[in-house]
Amino acid sequence: MKRKKTSFEPQWRTTPPEPGSWRSIFKWGAPDGFKHPNAKLYAMLKETFGLSDDAFSAPVSAGDDPVTLGDKAPAMPLETIEAFTAICGEENVSVSDYDRVKYSTGKTMEEIYALRDGTPDKVADLIVHPRTEEEISRIVALCHEKKIPLHVFGGGSSVTLGLTPNKGGVTLVMATHMTRVVEFNETNQTITVECGIMGPALEDLLNNAPNTFNTRHPYTCGHFPQSFEFSTVGGWIAAKGSGQQSSYYGDAVDLVLGQTCVTPAGKVITLDYPSTATGPMVNDILKGGEGTYGILTRATLKVFRHTPGTRKNFSFIFPTWQDAVNATREISQAECGMPSVFRISDPEETYIGLKQHGIEGTPLDTFMTFKGYKSGQRCLLLGHTEGEKGFSKNVCKNVRRIAKANGAMSLTGYPVKLWQHGRFNDPYLREDLNDYGVVIDTLETGVKWDNLHQVHMGVRKYIKERPDTLCMTHCSHIYPQGTNLYFIFIGKFETRDEFVAFQRGIIQSIEENGGTLSHHHGVGRMMAPLMEKHLGKGQMDTLKALKKHFDPNNIMNPGGTLGLDEPTEP
16 A cells, blocks of 8 residues: 655754854744744745745755854954943943844844855944943943944844944944833823833733733733834834834824933933924934934833723725725725724735635635635735724724725634734744745835825836746735835845845835835835935935934944935935
8 A cells, every 4th residue: 555645844943043153143033933834835935936845955054153253353442342341331241243243233134145144244343231321321422422333223123224333333232221111100191111121021011000000901002013022112213113003003103202312412302292382393303213313212102001802803805906995095084993903915915815824725715706706806904993892893893884885705803813823923934935045025115095006016016027026015004194015025036136136126116106215114224325315305404414413423323324424326
């Protein structure tokens, strides 16, 4: 009797990286966190890229070697290093090769290419873990006096080359010590925290506020980016981030009432009133500064009553992308309240998502097709509502009404549960794919309702003109006036240069088709060359004047961030 042939499965990594290795730096998330492609996704990738199992039999450079910088010694005099040590203590200052690489690197694919090869582009000379705001003030003053470049590292999840110390210098690591709660005010529904606190720590404190702060209610921060588990409050503000529930709670900039920023020109403390008519808002000017004006040390944030028990899940399948967009716009403009999680997937993302979750070929798939929701055209909308019980129920009722009026069929709340299960761990797929030369990356943009389709079609056209390249797109931050487009592309690239050229072409296509350079990832050095073209000379001159005021010696995150201190032509 013949044995049934077992299907081949690549040897996906299931063990944490070796401490001190390159992989321990570029790996996403927790060292022991993994998410492997399932059999359906693996089969689709092979089919798309024309690969056999042999292509997945031996990994490419995996980054398992110990980190070493060879002859890249710190370009900083010993007496200067000793001056920083005198401020923060010897245990909080490092010149080790590993620390200099780790705290000089974000999560862009081009940085990952370099780390896999053991050839990082730029690294800081000195890593410092400040303990207090007073120490940060002394560090900023010292760097200003000696004209030493100064950078900030929060959670390390930047995907815009925002952490690259192009001119060396010092990097401050905020998440080691600057994590304290300064004040919780239940009367005002605000919390003031140091900017190094990580998302889960903040949310845990708020969810357990009756115990931790003796409050009447549990609370939530309302901000849940995909990087939530590995990002800081300071990073959210500096990059103008947006969470997966922003349609209800607002983006990071909407949550910030007041800030303290230590700049070379002095400390700036903005007042935490909910509104004030006292001239232009310096509080708003500091948001999105990406470390170019100063160091954010503390922030006062809005908080919200935590009501998970009132959530109502919903999901719908639409005949076409146009139908899904029309329904989403109507829901956002109908003045009947906004869902919290609220997202739509275009046909390609819907197709891949249903395939990955095992829906393809099932009775549900057959039924959807029979009802006119054809594969390759149909689009998924999913989300949930929350808030006061009656409010949440009413929002969900109106979502259902509007969806059905636009030709949708309900899929119940089950797809939402599938999405919730993977909402923070999808990035773990990246290392598995990269190990075998397959690249998955993302770019995103903000659009208005009247140019959404132009941007979507134009950018997809550019991406799909490259042979054997997948492009999934969704909208996940919804406003009455527009939304975002989040492009996920997957392809095989032979070299880092080939990837970078293609990726920069996508950025160019986004701008040329009328999208913003970024909706919520920030600008960093990646989008910076197009900033003046995108914003216009008037706005850029204003930003440069502010930079000159706050940072006259150009020490704060220099080297092209936001296009403020280098030529901005591509």
